[in-house]
Amino acid sequence: MITAVVVKVVGLANYLVMNVLFLIALALSSFVDAASHPPQTDAQWSPQQASINWSNCSVSDPPGVQCGRFLVPLAYTEHESGTVELGMVRLSALLPARLGTLFYNPGGPGDVASDYVLAAATEEGSPNFGRLVRQNYDIIGIDPRGVGLSQPVKCDPNIYNERVSSFPVTEEEFQRLRAHNQALGKSCAKLTGGLIDHLDTVNVARDMELVRRALHREDKLNFLGRSYGSQIGLTYAEIFPENIHRMALDGILDHTQSETTTLNDEATTFELTLNQFFAWCNTTTNCTLYGQDAAGVYESVVRAAEELPISAPGCVSLGGDACRSDVTGEEIRSNVQGLLLFQNATAGSASWELLSAAIAQAAKGNATLLSSPLATSETFGAYAGIAIGCQDWLHESTSLADLKYKINMASATAPQTRGTSQSFYYQTNCLGWPAPTTNPQRRLRPRISEAPPILLVNALYDPATSIVWATEIQSQVANSVLLTRTGSGHTSYQLRGEAAAAIDAFLVDGILPEQATLVSS
DSSP states (O other): OOSOOOEEEEOSSOOOHHHHHHHHHHHTTTEEEEEEEOOOSSTOOOTTTOOOEOSSSTTOOOOTTTEEEEEEEEESSSSSSOEEEEEEEEEOOSSOOOOOEEEEEETTTTOOHHHHHTTTSSSSGGSSOHHHHHHHHHEEOOTTTTTSSSSSOOOHHHHTTTTOOOOOOOOOHHHHHHHHHHHHHHHHHHHHHGGGOOHHHHHHHHHHHHHHHTSSSSSSSEOOOOOHHHHHHHHHHHHHHGGEEEEEEOOOOOSSSSSHHHHHHHHHHHHHHHHHHHHHHHHHHTTTHHEEEEEEEHHHHHHHHSSEEEEEEOBBBSSBOOOOOOHHHHHHHHHHHHHSSSOOOOTTTOOOOHHHHHHHHHTTTOOGGGGOOOOSOOOTTTHHHHHHHHHHSSOOSSSHHHHOOOOOOOHHHHHTTTOOOOHHHHHHHHHTTTSSOOOOOOOOOOGGSSOOEEEEEEEOOOOOOOHHHHHHHHHHTTTTTEEEEEEEOOOOOOSSHHHHHHHHHHHHHHOOOOTTEEEEE
16 A cells, blocks of 8 residues: 555656656557457456557667557446456566566556656566566556556646645634545546546456456466555455465555554554654664654644644645745645655665655655645546545545544554544545545455465565555465565565565575565665
8 A cells, every 4th residue: 555645756667657657648548449349347358359469669669569459348337338447567587487477566546657667668667577577478558447557547737736735723614625535536537537536446457357258278267466456456366266376465454453453553553654764764874864863853744744844845736846935834644654664775665765855855845755745636646545545445434523523542652643543534525525435444354365375575664555455365265375474664575685585586496485474674
């Protein structure tokens, strides 16, 4: 569950990848439909009725890269018609004697899987996948419906950019929050069309099954899912357990708990990881706050921003790097969670060194690195995250008192972060959202026990997906094995350490670690 608030960090893809992605978009817009409209239920669909249209992505593709387009039903019922066009990128295995195809999702919701696969074709993107996986698997990154190349969710950027608190104190602020959410949701529905009501993860899992069937030669699914990708994988395993070959999930999202438990678990794991960051800062010269009381500096910055927003002079109001001209305390807490995700800079991700510099600069009056990005178009990437999340996560607070109870509870268990989390974002920013909650939290269905062994991996100190979540999922999935990395940061595969080696060994050779294995890297 990578945080829904996008922070101003270095993107995964370098300028070469971004240029190719632009050409991909042009190529996809000019594809000729190769698939007839499939029937409206996956049970009726057959490989003979639809196929993936593979094509060059551009005139200068990296070696082994192809782009694909594929039609799936808008709704998997007999009562609604229409289709959704999925876009994807495939990267060929390095060895001719391939094991098959590995489906990949990096998280979000809203992360663009095709970007990650394309980046893996370049040296800069190589940390996304281990050498063994690259040698033995074709890798496919399908952008989930509403994301990236797959008919992205569109919304009004001016409404999205309105500054509305997710932590209302007065009834007026609560009503303003609801009205803002409703207005944004209506703009998304108007610009996106009927897809806005069909974005939940059950639909995404069924889409993946149709792509698997369309590959013809693929008998079983091989899947690597990180963060929100773990929810996709578990949902698929509930519906199609018999179709799985190997599945590895990294950074486990628990979609089975109540609103308050979900909130508390994420808020406390954020807090625990933040304290690990402070300890690192106080003992590591690479931290800009070394020699200072890192926790004290952070708290003073948040308090100052709560009294008066701190200026962000490096922000501009236009273009892809647009961000707010100042930063509130609430925004600092939220964006710190995003900058806390990766302790080390890997695969283009920001590190704790950048977070320490951001806090130090804010303490001196420049909060540019902690500013929230502004939407500058109808296809801003963050729209998909909120639209998908509102269909997947309960948000049943009906009054200011309901929200205050949650805030007070989280402030007691996590006093520094005070409930700030992606979970709380959904519980507040989905209030008034016009699309229905079609896939709310519930216990995993017993049928998931029919799946083959599933490898679960989680860090002990993950600021987004709690080790408590991973442990709970392991208890509900009979054939699963949980490996724990005893360090900090969100997900482990990109670190290329012991956890990544275990994932590679399972995906390539089917070797599972012992239950409750602990690794340090």
